[in-house]
Amino acid sequence: MAENDARRLNRMFNRISSLIAAEKDYLTELDGAIGDADHGITMSLGFGAVAGELARSDLDEMPPSVVMTTAASVFLNAVGASTGPLYATAFLRSAKALEGRQSLDAAGQVAMLEAITLGIQERGKGQRGDKTMLDAWIPAAEAARAALVRKSGVRELWRDVVVAGEGGAEATRSMVAVRGRAARLGERSLGHVDPGAASAVLVLKAMMEVFAD
Template sequence: MADNAARQLSRMFYRISIAIEAGKDHLSDLDGAIGDADHGITMSLGFMAVNAELAKLNLDDTLPSEVLTAAASAFLDAVGASTGPLYATAFRRAAQALKQEDCLSSTGQAAIVEAMTTGIMERGKGQRGDKTMLDAWIPATEAAASARARAASS
């Protein structure tokens, strides 16, 4: 069985789900300092829904953009409040950035992170320093762009 880009993305979502599940109480505790203390539970539900949806796909015949589109719909269906639409928008933007590509090149990987960050910024009307998830996503985007530039120059 080939380890294609769709399988790699599916495995990534599975690993994210495991990490979120392991840290959901801590995430909820952190959220409780400024919010309603449900972020860990919300993220866990969202990524479990993504994994359930991806399990229905034939990953041998699925483009990476289709994986991200399925993830967007599943996350939005499972998670309300602001987190659902923010991540759904992020995943949809990432899908658009990949279009019909069938691999995950370093350029494509950077494009995913950049598109997700842009989607979150536009949907949430946020920016760096607002004490939101963008304070993590923006530096991740900068690191991805830097890595892409290093790869292009070598």
């Protein structure tokens, strides 16, 4: 049986959950340098809960937008930290972007990626250069749109997305945090990669593995 879009998104969330779990200690180590040392645990709980809920869902009858709405609700309930509302809003925005789409083709994937980025930006009131996860999400979304305009293949599109996200995350090493808990450190936040940007790259890599398959 052909894989429908809901099952594809389910596979995406499963892969995100696996990658985050595998790198949980690394993310927590990054957060220990400039935050509360809980980012890896928080992200693993959130995406693990989403994967678990979708495993119990009837994906054959679930539109992609409902998958994302479900992910938003479950992630928010599982994660009480600031990351919870950010990703919940991101998934709600992506659900809206997917409503009425006939298929999760390249254009739909880019629309979802852009909506996730916009949701995080709207909820967090942040921008590129603040030393947050947006420093990975914003360049990734920009790269996706540029690749779509060039009519790149899906594999090339996602390769550009991940490269842009990785570059953005690495750039946070030379930034001073102005938002979040790391902002309390001021200049002492220099020299450290933002954990939210690092986890965003893992999410992007998981998306690439599923959509470029």
